[in-house]
Amino acid sequence: MTMDDVPLDDKVKRTRDLLSSFYSQDSSQTSVPTNSTSRFATLDTINTTSFDADQYMNLLVQKSNLEGLLQRHVEMAAEIKNLDTDLQMLVYENYNKFISATDTIKRMKNNIVGMEVNMEQLLDKIMSVQSRSDGVNTSLFEKREHIEKLHRTRNLLRKVQFIYDLPTTLGKCIKSEAYGDAVRFYTGAMPIFKAYGDSSFQDCKKASEEVMAVIINKLQDKVSSDSESIQARAEAVMLLKKLDFPVENLKSKLLEKLEQFLEELDLFVEIKVASEDHHESTSQGNETDSISPIHEVPTREFVEAVHAYHVIFPDSEQHLVKLVHDLTTRHFEAAKQQIQEQISSAKLLNRLRFIWTDVLLIDDVLPEAGIQDFAFEAARVALKQYVTSSFSHLLQEISDTLLQIQKDGTGQEHPLKVALEASRNVLLQGSTKVLSDIRHLLDDDLGLVLKLRDILISWVQEGFQSFFRQLNDLLVLLSGKNVSTAQEQFLTERVQADKVPAGLVLVIAELSVFIERDAISRITEEIGSSLSGGGPTFVPAEVRHTFRSAGEKFLLRYINMRSQRISILMKKRLSTPNWIKHKEPREVHMFVDLFLQELKAVGSEVKQVLPHGLTRKHSRTESNGSTSSSRGNTLRDNRTNTNRARSQLLETHLAKLFKQKMEIFTKVDHTQESVVMTIVKLCLKSLQEFVRLHTFNRSGFQQIQLDMQYLRITLKDSAEDEAAVEFLLDEVIVASAERCLDPCPLEPAILDRLVQAKLAKTVDQETAAS
Structure with missing residues (x-):
């Protein structure tokens, strides 16, 4: 086993231990107590100074088998060889250092040889100087004592003289x-x-x-x-x-003066803020400039007076805290008053900057008051009021814009169109202004606002969510639908009497559609680009769903209002004459003109507000047959037998219902044609029901036939669903025939002549009017 076979970490550890043991001056630091070694002997004690070979061998024999002992022998032989190699390398590495140290010691020995002689000479000179100094001190001692005595006497005389x-x-x-x-x-x-x-x-x-x-x-x-x-x-x-x-008797007087000074300071701040606001409104300077030093002068005087009062009367802390809290409260109350008056964000920042300057000055001299936390809480309330007031003002502007329809709508050519465009612009521009004002507040480095940044953003997003809920409630209120007792007074005050203009409801319906399809997307984008942070509290999907449903309800509300108005006219027309004694018809009744005038007014309103729809006219096909002609023939063939004619009319009517299967009332779209067509259908259906409530003679039946025939011609060009209109007109004729004692219709020639005469008269009247 060579050096290369030993892991690098073990080699580094072993070298470090060798160096440590070589240079160690205190062998006791690395030694293990004997009693500890004997009690807790392990195989790791071979590297300690208290190593016991016999004990180590006994322990090794107990814990290892023969194969383990041979393996340990091979490892220890390799370790010994490695240690010898490391020791040689260590000696080689330090050899040059040993030589250099030897040379240095030799040079130091040569330099010290002549130093003893110089030190002896220096000691002699020092002793000589010391002896001469002692002589001088001895000779001047008496004179020095005399001088010090005279100096003390002189100081005493000065004090006496003073x-x-x-x-x-x-x-x-x-x-x-x-x-x-x-x-x-x-x-x-x-x-x-x-x-x-x-x-x-x-x-x-x-x-x-x-x-x-x-x-x-x-x-x-x-x-x-x-x-x-x-x-x-x-x-x-x-x-x-x-x-x-x-000075205790002066404490109350001085505190009273502080309170008086507080009122003067408050008045000064109001004047200064007003002048600053006027300067900002008449100049294009930077609105975030620092507070003028002129403002700091009286404030600093007040702060210094508070500090002095605190020093003079240490037990007056409670009074001073109340005093500075009262000052801050007055500042914020003034700010709230300005917020109610629709203060701009620049003026609000100016006011808050004045307040924050005073707060910092007071906090330096009276930290016990906790004025910063108090100011943060007051600012929280004021900013919450500012956000709420901004949305309330926007809601009020939209309300005022919509109510202009009734106030001065008659003096404008297209009042509904103007009101709709104005309400759209107010909504978008007002929302943008709210976001711009909040962005202006957040972009400023005022510490009073920065600490409330996240919660301010949350307030704005919650404010938009609440604003659209309130806007929906306002639109419902202005439309006159589901008005509670508490809201009735508001509606009476804002809308003349208790009448809600139908045009206003139509504008509200189209405004709801605009909010659902366009406004919410724009506002959501502006919120995302203007405000970062805070919680995602604005939910566009919820608002879209609300106004999608509201738009449909308002449109149906408009249709019902217009239909009810026309239905009242028709009911009055059918209730006034005595149909049993009705005279032979000479011309189309005047109520038809009134009906067409109402439809013209509806058309004028929807043209201002609603877009055109897809052009699709549903005409009656010949396969359906002509109700009037078939019934006319039936009636002519059965003049001698009234009961039989009525029975056949009823059979024909029932057969027609099962044959045509026509869908009269379909979903209403936000288009001009769909709204007008729906109103026409509802009115004709109401007319049919009114007819069922009366009994007609022949002339009365013929009058109804004439009126319906005229409507058939006049409504033909404007009706989107011509087939449905003709069907409903036929239904009115059938209903009158069913309620007629002698259902004998007019001759086609006479019917045509009377209708043409009415058409010519109408053309002449329109020409004269133009």
């Missing part, structure tokens, strides 16, 4: 109002007055006390004076305290 001149000096301090120097001089002379005030310096003490009494009165007046600054008052209290004057 005591005699003290009343005059104090008087000069009064004239120059240097009360601090006066107190310092008097307190410095107090030890002498206490020792000799009743004997040698009795007159000086008495005169000084009289002057100090005047100074104490002046200091008291200074504390109570309104013209003095709070810092000067605090200094006066400090001086009185040094004179052992009882």
Whole structure:
């Protein structure tokens, strides 16, 4: 086994142990106690200084068999060989160092040979200097003692002179109002007055006390004076305290002055903030500039006064904490007031920067108040109010925009279109402005806002989620659907009387579709690009689902409102005359014109708001047959037998229902054609039901036939589903025939002549109006 066969880690460990044992100066550090070795003997003790060969062999024989002993013999032979090799390498490596050390020792020995002579000469010179120094000290000793005595006498005379001149000096301090120097001089002379005030310096003490009494009165007046600054008052209290004057009675007065100073500071801050806001609104400067030093001057004076008060009255911490908390609360209350007035983010930052500057100044001198934590909590409330107020303002703007339809819609050519575009713009621009304002707050390095960054982002995302819920509730409220008692007053105040314009409901329906299809995607993208961090609290899918359902409900609400209005007109038309005594029809009834006018108004509204749909007109095929012609023939063939005619009409009607299987009412789309068609179908269906409630004579039946024929022609070009319209018109005729005592229809020629006359009259009226 060679050196190459030994693992590298074992070789390095062995070399390190050899070097350690070679250079070790304390063999006891690596040795193991004998009693420990005997008690806890192992095969690893071969590398220690307390190695016992016999004990090792006994242990080895006990633990190993013959094959293991032979293997251990081979290993130990290899280790011995390796150790010899390592030792030789160690000697070779240190040989040059041994030679160099030997040469160095030789040179040191040669250099020390002449050093003893030089040291003896130096010692002689030092002894000579010491003897001469002792001689000089002996000769000057008496003179030095005399000089020191004279110096002490001179200092004593100065002190005596100062005591005699003290009343005059104090008087000069009064004239120059240097009360601090006066107190310092008097307190410095107090030890002498206490020792000799009743004997040698009795007159000086008495005169000084009289002057100090005047100074104490002046200091008291200074504390109570309104013209003095709070810092000067605090200094006066400090001086009185040094004179052992009882200042507890001045504590409440000074605290009252601090509170008064607080009000003045608060007023100054309001004026300064207002001026800063005006400057920012009239200039294009950087809005994040540092606070003007002019603001820091009164604040710093207040802070220094608080600090001085705290030093003078150490037990006044509770009062001072309440005082600075009151200052911060006033600042934030003013900020909240501005937030209610729709303050901009720049002005809010300016206000918060003023507050934070004051907080940092106060925290330096009164850390016990915990003013930073107090300010953070107040800022949390203020910023939460700011976010809530921003969304409330946006909601109010959308509401005002929609309500303009009723206020001044009649004065505009396309009021619904204008209102829809305006509400869309308000929604998108308002949302962008909210995000921009929050981004402006977050981009600033103000510590008061940075600590609330994540929660502010969460508030904004939660605010958007809540905003769209509230917007949905607002749209439901403005549409007049499911209005509660509490909301009825709001609706009455915002919408004239208790009437909700149908056009407003149509705009609300299309706005809901816009929110679901377009606005949510844009706002989601802007939130992702503007705000990073916070929790994913805005759920676009939920909002889309809400407004998808709302859009359908509002559109049906509009259709129902328009259909109900027309149905009331039809019901009134059918309820007014006595159909049993109805005269022979001469022209189309006026209610048809009113019906067409309502449909024209509906068309005008939907054209402003809804897009065109796919062009598809469903016409009746000849296979379905002509209801009017077949019934006309049936009626003409059965004039002599009314009951038989009615029976055959009923049979024909039932056969037709099973034959056509026509789907009248389908899903309503957000298109012009679909909405108008649905209203027409509903109105004609209502007309059919109203007809079933009356009994007609022949003339009454013929009047209904004439009116329906005119509608058949006028609705033909505008109807998307012509087949359904004709079917419903036929249904009205059939219903009137079923309720007629003598269902004899008009002759086709007479019917055509009356319809053409009405069409010509209508054309003339339109020409004259244009």
